[in-house]
Amino acid sequence: MAETERNERIQVRVSFPIGKKGAYEAKAEPETTVGVVLADAIRHFEVQNDSQFTYVLAYDGLERNDSTTIGSLAGEEDEIKFTLVKKITQG
Amino acid sequence: MSIDDESFLNLETDEAAVAKFLAENGGDLMRDDRTEGGADRGIYWLTIRPRPVPTERFLARLEWFAYPYQAPSIKFVPAIRGSITTSSAWPLMTGYRPGSFDICRPMCHEGYTTHPEWRQGSTGWPTEGNPFLWVVQTMQFQFDNDYQGRST
Numbered sequence: 001m002a003e004t005e006r007n008e009r010i011q012v013r014v015s016f017p018i019g020k021k022g023a024y025e026a027k028a029e030p031e032t033t034v035g036v037v038l039a040d041a042i043r044h045f046e047v048q049n050d051s052q053f054t055y056v057l058a059y060d061g062l063e064r065n066d067s068t069t070i071g072s073l074a075g076e077e078d079e080i081k082f083t084l085v086k087k088i089t090q091g
Numbered sequence: 092m093s094i095d096d097e098s099f100l101n102l103e104t105d106e107a108a109v110a111k112f113l114a115e116n117g118g119d120l121m122r123d124d125r126t127e128g129g130a131d132r133g134i135y136w137l138t139i140r141p142r143p144v145p146t147e148r149f150l151a152r153l154e155w156f157a158y159p160y161q162a163p164s165i166k167f168v169p170a171i172r173g174s175i176t177t178s179s180a181w182p183l184m185t186g187y188r189p190g191s192f193d194i195c196r197p198m199c200h201e202g203y204t205t206h207p208e209w210r211q212g213s214t215g216w217p218t219e220g221n222p223f224l225w226v227v228q229t230m231q232f233q234f235d236n237d238y239q240g241r242s243t
Contacts (some may be wrong), residue, residue: 016220017108017220017221017222017224017225017228018217018219018220018221018222018225019219019220020219020220050213052197052212052213052214053213053214058232058235058236061116061142061231061232061235061236062142062235062236063232063236083228083232085228085229085232086225086229087232088186088196088197088198088229
């Protein structure tokens, strides 16, 4: 049933091509926010924001707001894939 | 100028992920020596589509010098082996300078030449993982989130 499916945990995957580790993967509740996933991914990849860069998550190509829930992005899907983007503020 | 065998092998390892990524985003990747009349295995031609305007296409020339150790030169061109000084081949995006035919950001040879200080610290060129994929994903992200049109 659709409602039951929405309450199931979502498989989250965050890739980062220049990370020293492989992709970040976790199961998370649908109401988990992008900001929470971002913080976990930043810890996993051992990177940090500074005056030159801000790390953000992109889903389907677009930068996603920290307050957005992963359930609202995933819809009926049981997995969601983000890319960790080293967003350049310099230039 | 072309690349040495080590760079060639490293690029061969990493380019498949780049081609897959571009294809998923409506783009394309071609190595110069696989194109008609081409011979330089250190140059790639990338077709990139900005998500906000799916009918638009840009062609970028990426030239590697030593992979993964050095950032590539990035130029936008009107056609494969076309002029690298055509401003209308360039997108309008933050840090992309059609008037100077360069990208003033810590992600390419031109950026590091303009700002040598970027070679140090967090702005330094990354050599871990797949920097080829990283630079292309970064460009695609900028096209998807910061595209303001085509230069004239």
